[in-house]
Amino acid sequence: MNKTMKSGILVFFALIVCATTLIRVEPFDGTAFEHEKIQSYGKIWLYAEDSLVKDGRKLIETPYDWLVIITGMKNILPIIFGALSAVMLYFLLLKLGIKERTSFFSSLLMILSPLFIFIFSLNNYYSMIIFLNIAGLLCRNKKYLSAFCYCLLAFFGAANFMLSIAALLIVNRYNKTIGLKKIIPALLVFTAHTIWMYLQNAVFYPEIAYNEQGIISGIGALNGVSAFFAILVVTGIIQHWKENKQTIFMSLVLAACAVFYSSALNFALPVLSVLAGTGFSALLDQKWSAPYLKKMTLFIFILGILFSLISYNTAILKEQPTEEMIKGYEFMNGLPKGVILTHASRGALAGTLSRMPSLLDENPYGIKNYEEKKSDSEKIFHTYELKNAAALLRKNEVKYIAIDSEMKTGLVWEKENQELLYLLGAKEYFKKIYSNSQIEIWLFDGAVNET
Amino acid sequence: MDRRIVIGMLALLFAVCLSARIYLAFAQPNLQLQAYFTERQVEGILKTGLPVYEDSLSYSGKTQAFVPLYYYILAFFSLFMPFETTAKIIPNIFSAFIVLFSFILAKRVTNNDAASLLTAFISSFIPVFFVETFNSASPFSLVIPLMIFQAYCFMEKKTAWFTALSFILPLIHFSSAVLPLSLMTFLTLSKIEKFSIDKQYAEMSMFSLATHLWVLLVFYKDAFLFHGFKIIFKNIPFSIIGQHFSRFSIIEGIYLIGIIPAIYGVFAAYEFLFKKRNFEGFVLLAFVFTPAILLWLALIEISQGMIFLGAFLSVIFSGHYHALTDFLKKTRFSHLKYYRHYFIISSITIFVLTSAVPAVVLSEQSKSLSAGEFEALAWINANAPKEAVVLAPIEYGDAVAAVAKRKNVMDTNYLLVKNINARYADFSKMFSSLYKTEVIRMINKYEASYLFVSGGDSGRFSDPCFKKVFSNNNTEVFKAECTLKE
DSSP states (O other): OOHHHHHHHHHHHHHHHGGGGGGSSSOSSTTHHHHHHHHHHOOOSSEEEEOSBTTOEEEEOOHHHHHHHHHOOTTHHHHHHHHHHHHHHHHHHHHTTOOHHHHHHHHHHHHTSHHHHHHHSSSSTHHHHHHHHHHHHHTTTSHHHHHHHHHHHGGGOHHHHHHHHHHHHHHHHHOTTSOSTTHHHHHHHHHHHHHHHHHTSSOBOOOOOOOOSOSBGGGTOTTOBOHHHHHHHHHHHHHHTTTSHHHHHHHHHHHHGGGTOTTHHHHHHHHHHHHHHHHHHHHHHSOOSSHHHHHHHHHHHHHHHHHHHHHHHHHHHTSSOOHHHHHHHHHHBTBOOOEEEOOGGGHHHHHHHHTSOBSOOSOOTTOTTHHHHHHHHHHHHTOOOHHHHHHHHHHTTEEEEEEEHHIIIIISOSSTTOTHHHHTTOTTTEEEEEEOSSEEEEEEOTTTTOO | OOHHHHHHHHHHHHHHHHHHHHHHHHHSSSOBTTHHHHHHHHHHHHHHSSOOSEESSGGGSEEOOOOOHHHHHHHHHHTTSOHHHHHHHHHHHHHHHHHHHHHHHHHHHHOOHHHHHHHHHHHHTOHHHHHHHSSSOOTHHHHHHHHHHHHHHHHHTOHHHHHHHHHHHHHHOGGGGHHHHHHHHHHHHHHHTTOOOOHHHHHHHHHHHHHHHHHHHHHTHHHHHHHGGGGGGTTOOHHHHHHHHHHOOHHHHHHHHOHHHHHHHHHHHHHIIIIIOOHHHHHHHHHHHHHHHHHHTTOSOHHHHHHHHHHHHHHHHGGGHHHHHHHHHTSGGGGSTTHHHHHHHHHHHHHIIIIIHHHHHHHHHSOBOOHHHHHHHHHHHHHSOTTOEEEOOGGGHHHIIIIIOSEESOOSOOTTOTTHHHHHHHHHHHHHOSOHHHHHHHHHHTTEEEEEEESSOOGGGOBTTEEEEEEOSSEEEEEEOOOOOO
């Protein structure tokens, strides 16, 4: 098999595994809606005005958002970046002197990792960040192009820029031909951008918040790698620890940063894929005392990796928002404008689909009086005092209350008629205007008994 | 020793162990409480061909997560005899195989018939293993003997058996994951101690790890996704974990494992680690260290950890046999005629007094469903509405589902239950709160309509809100008749 054919296989697999978005009506992670707020703003500038949260705020635009605004391909763009990243990683590894088979397996294992699906099938800027990182390294001989990639990375925020530099340092440690000079202009751009944003006062930087439960996708993490991938990484480490101690150690530190900052794992994915690819090649190459045991072990590894991929795809199909929830929020689009009260984790979704401001969303930055609003919303949810609830709803100009089934079964309440659910029975204040199996929309009449 | 004598002795040991187990099992009127979960799975298999994964009775309706092979095996035998008889005979036959497997493993380690026979004898009456398996239809009755056999296959490089068992064991009970973990500990221990081992052992360990991981990920997929990393605590309420570990003492641990295997096992472990440093010793050490570490980190239930420790400490004890006989040679006893025979007989006598007797005593004291309790649950089955929810102490939860065939509020299958700590706190309040309103509020919350109270603890329910509908010697059933309005 020649390199072109291998590249074709990688593109094919990347397109297949990322097709998840194509079979879903909406992206599977609610936080992607935050990006839609920016993209639907429609203007290419350094920040966008967010009018879909009460009292508004400013959200930073990234080069990824500019591309989506220009092309309008919010679902396709990440997949393209995914396919390109996989192929470019393959060629990068070849350039770094890694064996052809190991390079191919590394790229393939990266594609077959649940984290790859998460990054490259969701409307989020990490698809472009990873692409730019790999492109910046691949264009090491074209220094202007390489510097341009890192300059673009400077627009994605301090943490992502620093992690990109960390990834570059790791590769530099492995192969000294990857120079560090290219980041100098990027550092200047980063400084200027950061100062400008600071001067704009309290500029909110949108950050994807994941369903974080660890780094292994099989045990709940939405952005994780499979357990078998992790074992292959360990095998790869054992194989190459002696020759590449420092590089491996730095890679593990980068991956370990995911404990505190989950996005760090995105940057570590290509490096971990190389270790996993090395582990897999070692399993293939080594002579085993019992050859059938080797065949069965390899078979189990392949099955395990495929199984985690399939189970991940099944799991994300069950993720929020459900179609019924989307219908409920879309029903509100067109009703008289007013603030929506719902659980903060649904704030961005509610705002984007209904085109009305929500009281809160998951991201506290940039929201005026965030703590007070959060406290008010907690009090409203958990009171049996009708007058108090009504006063707080009026104070926050809430017109609609959106309650979904998950909120009723543990997220906010644990039983029927608990607290606010009980108060919703007061017909003079509350009127149910929409309901389906997943969501209820209530209209609050603030004018009643205001005295 | 003559081969025929060895075989005869082994057969005798097997027969003694099996008959003691079966005698004690049939001496109890019903099964131990944990057996009723098994009964429900076997019933499900016999009815539909599948275990009850979507359980409408446990926690008033939940999804169960477990591996099914053991229940299929018991279901097969239940085709030929009633489940209760199957549960009292088949698991005891499985358990009795510990005698044979301990013997061959000890023989592999010591190459001495007397030491191996002594080990087999010790293994047959490990108190904790005996009590937990003789009348409970527990998967451990099969897991432990097979794990010992697996360790033997590992040492002997019997790859065909090892491969087959690597698939079978994780399908019997998830706790067999202790095996690949132990093999990993062995590899680590060998690396640390710079002890070179054949490459094939690393390959077999890798294979075992891969199969266990794969099987567990397939069968516990939902539980892994639901609980994340916390699954290692099996969603057991914190207060229950706390109670178990705070009550547990080292003396109790030694008593449960057996005084001889516990003390001499530790001595043998020391010798293997610092003096003998041989391959067999390192493997056995790994099998002892791993459950010990898991117990220390509270990652395994005490009884389960003790079973693993007991089983492998008994085998490791065989390694100390030579040291004991050598020591004996240096004493004045060596001048006596037949001193070796005296030694073996006295060892057996001490063992009988410190392990076999406690095993039998603990078995007689162990908690099985009494005739009165069975009668009360049968009454609920005959008289309560089909949709009724029965509040019963947590350990009776499975019996409520299996015998009364009604929904329970809680049982000991904690996986895939949302907000388990809150639920357990509510559950405890129902039995312990000083305030009647609180008890009624909780009973209303979980829609319990019947209360099953055993052991004369019914005083708190002598109230007009609770109508006594059934009673016998030690068990009462109440009907909850009050509703608390907000």
